[in-house]
Amino acid sequence: MARLPQGRTPRTAAPHQPAPEAHNPATRIHLGRVFKAESTSYFLLLGTTLFLVAFGLVMVLSSSSVDSYLENAGFFGAVLRQGGFAAIGVPLMLVVSRMPVKFWRRVAWPTLIIACLLQCLVVFTPLGITVAGNTNWLSLGGVQFQPSEAIKLALVIWLGMILSQKQDLLDDWRHVYIPVFGVGGGSIMLVLIGGDLGTVIIMAGILFGALFFAGVRLRMLALPLLIGSVAGVLVAISSANRMTRILSFLNTGCDDHTGTISAACWQPLHGTWALANGGIFGVGLGNSKAKWSWLPAADNDYIFAIIGEELGLIGAIVVLAMFILLAFAFLRIMRSSTSVQARVSTAAVMVWVIGQALVNIGVVLGVFPVLGVPLPLVSAGGTALLSTLIAIGIVLSFARAHHEPAGPTAAGTQHPAARPEPRRASE
Numbered sequence: 001m002a003r004l005p006q007g008r009t010p011r012t013a014a015p016h017q018p019a020p021e022a023h024n025p026a027t028r029i030h031l032g033r034v035f036k037a038e039s040t041s042y043f044l045l046l047g048t049t050l051f052l053v054a055f056g057l058v059m060v061l062s063s064s065s066v067d068s069y070l071e072n073a074g075f076f077g078a079v080l081r082q083g084g085f086a087a088i089g090v091p092l093m094l095v096v097s098r099m100p101v102k103f104w105r106r107v108a109w110p111t112l113i114i115a116c117l118l119q120c121l122v123v124f125t126p127l128g129i130t131v132a133g134n135t136n137w138l139s140l141g142g143v144q145f146q147p148s149e150a151i152k153l154a155l156v157i158w159l160g161m162i163l164s165q166k167q168d169l170l171d172d173w174r175h176v177y178i179p180v181f182g183v184g185g186g187s188i189m190l191v192l193i194g195g196d197l198g199t200v201i202i203m204a205g206i207l208f209g210a211l212f213f214a215g216v217r218l219r220m221l222a223l224p225l226l227i228g229s230v231a232g233v234l235v236a237i238s239s240a241n242r243m244t245r246i247l248s249f250l251n252t253g254c255d256d257h258t259g260t261i262s263a264a265c266w267q268p269l270h271g272t273w274a275l276a277n278g279g280i281f282g283v284g285l286g287n288s289k290a291k292w293s294w295l296p297a298a299d300n301d302y303i304f305a306i307i308g309e310e311l312g313l314i315g316a317i318v319v320l321a322m323f324i325l326l327a328f329a330f331l332r333i334m335r336s337s338t339s340v341q342a343r344v345s346t347a348a349v350m351v352w353v354i355g356q357a358l359v360n361i362g363v364v365l366g367v368f369p370v371l372g373v374p375l376p377l378v379s380a381g382g383t384a385l386l387s388t389l390i391a392i393g394i395v396l397s398f399a400r401a402h403h404e405p406a407g408p409t410a411a412g413t414q415h416p417a418a419r420p421e422p423r424r425a426s427e
Contacts, residue, residue, distance in 0.1 A: 042399040053389075056082075101257065163341075187201045207341065209355075271295060284310060291306055304361050330395065
């Protein structure tokens with residue numbers, strides 16, 4: 001038998017090693033399904049958003065052409081202005097969707113501080129502009145915008161960051177009440193000082209929605225919710241303008257049978273008549289009668305009435321279906337998120353967009369008193385459109401972060417959905 005050279009050891013066959021889990025065919029199939037589902041949510045949210053923006057431009061053109069012409073801005077004045085904001089907002093949404101999750105952690109505090117400082121300029125300096133009894137506009141360098149929309153956006157980012165940091169301490173009321181209701185509630189109070197109760201209601205919904213989806217116990221939310229409701233009622237009855245809206249909602253002082261209609265009843269009644277005039281199929285795009293100076297804010301707060309008049313019940317149902325699709329996309333992204341920050345911020349954006357849409361449509365249908373909130377992505381309003389598109393871009397960034405598979409690493413990192421469930425102690 002031949003001897004081996006000195007210092008050499010015989011080579012033995014390597015024992016059979018099981019294939020890594022990442023290369024297991026069953027795991028690859030599961031990962032493929034996960035990535036496909038998350039990619040579907042991403043494009044569903046993006047596609048529905050773009051459809052609503054395009055549809056909104058068409059309806060802004062139809063509903064604003066008469067008033068725009070009377071204001072010497074031409075028939076296309078309002079839609080060109082709205083189109084300019086859309087041309088800025090859509091690319092900005094796509095840029096924002098490329099940002100990593102850690103970016104939103106870093107900018108959470110600076111964004112909220114800057115937004116609150118701008119709102120302070122509105123309510124505490126002569127730069128604030130009052131429109132329809134609400135001091136909610138700021139004029140800087142000849143440009144008018146609403147800092148309250150920036151506060152909404154900042155709250156979405158900040159709530160996701162702060163609640164993810166305190167995810168293990170949410171059973172302690174001090175870690176919920178002090179930061180969330182102290183800082184977040186303080187920013188909402190700045191808007192309330194300006195008198196915009198409708199925006200405050202939406203912002204309160206954002207705050208409570210983020211806490212609910214973060215896993216805060218309902219009994220901890222009951223007391224702040226009760227205090228906030230009582231405060232809202234007191235603020236509402238303290239203003240003559242708001243009380244007039246509430247009384248008109250309760251049909252006090254409205255007498256449309258004799259032809260005498262008070263100023264407070266004019267808008268709700270003509271909004272109802274516009275919807276009734278549309279019937280099932282509508283009177284046709286561009287053929288609305290209410291937009292001929294009969295319905296105030298036809299291209300903004302009451303644009304859903306013009307949709308119902310021109311496109312009928314079918315058009316109104318299509319709009320509702322689009323917002324249902326948005327909610328479905330938000331929920332799918334939340335379900336697939338492994339990050340508390342992504343889940344909370346996505347929930348906050350969902351409550352913002354879907355909640356505001358329901359409030360706007362409810363006002364037009366007569367379910368709620370006039371609150372003065374626009375229909376997201378559809379109504380005219382540059383600041384509202386930009387802030388909503390950026391907020392959806394943030395959600396898209398979370399969806400992109402989860403639906404893009406990571407490259408192979410030395411440690412064999414797996415997608416979270418492919419990791420086996422931990423064994424329980426009893427097993």
